[in-house]
Amino acid sequence: MARIELTGLHKSFGSVIAVKGLDLAIEDGEFVVLVGPSGCGKTTTLRMIAGFEDPTAGEIRIDGRVVNDLEPRDRGLGMVFQTHALFPHKTVAQNIEFGLRMKSVPPQERKRRVREVAEMVRIGHLLDKMPSQCSGGESQRVALARTLVTNPSTFLLDEPLSSLDAKLRRELRAECDRLHQELKRTFIFVTHDQEEAMTLADRIVVMREGEIEQIGSPMEIYGNPVSYFVADFFGSPSMNLVSGEIVHEAGAARFRAATFEVPLPERLRDAPRGRATLGTRPEHVRVRSSDEGAIKLPLRLVEPLGKDTLLYFDDGSERAFVAVTEGFAMAEELEAGARVSLDLDPRRLYLFGADGRRIAAVHS
């Protein structure tokens, strides 16, 4: 059982600042995902919690106890590495057993627990193999088992799935989720993959340039991003972000982009004039069959994905303006080049100021 608290955590490597004054409390049994682009400080944060890096300033507490000066092995944590970091000269069984041996667990007990854990992550048949004989997915399961067997209070996972292919990644993601449900331990998971963060986390911590950009549940992060950065980072296909300006005409606020103009809803009436970015998720863009839509854009590309069809429109910028429609209907109906009438859901419009921060709350 472990509650992990980070206070004013700071880390610099020479002149490079990796983590800036991080404050974060992770509750016991919580699944927290640290997410952000590479170089945002998420791995450094995790490594400081593990004890592989010494913070330049700030405190790390586990269950109220400051652990800054504790060796990694004395913190009661378990870690799974991106590269699996299996011991290549030991068999799978010896790999799993290692942690127990270090804790002087008697051989009989060790054997029993190795088998137990191996069954748990379904690698019972691999016990006598060498790590070099295991596939990527199997290796990661072995790494998980090796950590599981020591029964740590907290699991630290450093991009554990990023070296695997998409299908295996989904499979092991489900595995991590199941383990968390079963073990009810604290999990801290680092990834740069927003999809992984969305599916696994109780709480997501979005990091950017060494600082926390936003903390929240996956739905909060997705539905209520505090900045352009978060809005852009989460969602696949990502949010449509169109730059333009806010103008006020006859008591009403309007957003004017290069190729279209839309009235802003009542709750955004007070948005300050000037340059801004309008955001709307592809699933909140409705394709109208008639000409009544608020905006009209030329269709550039139709991408039928099976369950959905993605429509890419030209809004005058480098980035396409994307709409998602269900099924194949649109793929058959529309052709590239056509001008299509679209409606934007006024309840799901986001505005970001020139500084990248959100201008006003969407859900009033």
Place this chain on the structure above:
Amino acid sequence: MTKSRRRRITTVVRYAVLGAWAIVVFFPIYWMISTSFKPDTQWFAWPPVYFPSPPTFSNYMNVWFGVQEYAETQYIQSLQKPLIALRNSLVIAFTSTLMAVTFGAVLAYGVSRYRILSEVRMFQLLMLRMIPPIVVVAPLSLYYSALGLLDSMFGLIVIYFLTSLPYAVWMTKSFIDEVPREIEQAAEILGASRWRTVFEIVLPLIRSGLVATFLFILILTWSEYLLAFIIGKTQAVTLPVELSKYQGTSEGRVYGRQAALAVGITIPLMIVGLFIRKHLARGFSFGMVRR
């Protein structure tokens, strides 16, 4: 010219060049072995005798065991007792090499993981090896006589250990660098102490590299002549020094005897090399840790 034809020609040329090189390399060894079995009448024979007829063991019996009846035309009594020199060589070479590799590996670990030596210091360490031994021989023998280390096996062990340490550090460091840090950190967070991590994870992983380093340094110390000649005078004679004593004797040059002794010096190293060739191939090709 077709592609397959070109490839065939390339193959032929490649084997021709390698074959010529092999002859250049192996001929002296062949000549040494052949001479060691020749009766004394064939040592200097012209045209040269390639295959001793009849082959004789007399050179070996005479050189290694001082058996006189095998000396057919000459009387050579081995004064320096090659068997004792062999023992000296074994003790000195293996002890100093083992020490160099052990300390070198520990030092290299510190350099690789804790940067206890900067790049410049590491280079300076290697520079130590670039000093011609003859330069240090005179002051060294003065020091050694003051310390009472002259003409002792211990003295030779110490100097060999010190001079081969730079090689040991450089070579083992390159192997340790290959071991991903994460593997060590995994061991650490699973509860292993630093020493335990080194002995149970790092050293076994670079085993092949250590073996390659060991053999490399062993060859150097085993065949070292100058320092052994100056320091080892009469009580700590090593095989290379012993060998040189057959170069000029009152009876003239006794090639057959010398060859018999040379074979005895070369064979042990070859045997060691054969035993550990699996490690050598891996050790010298680096990158044996799968990432």
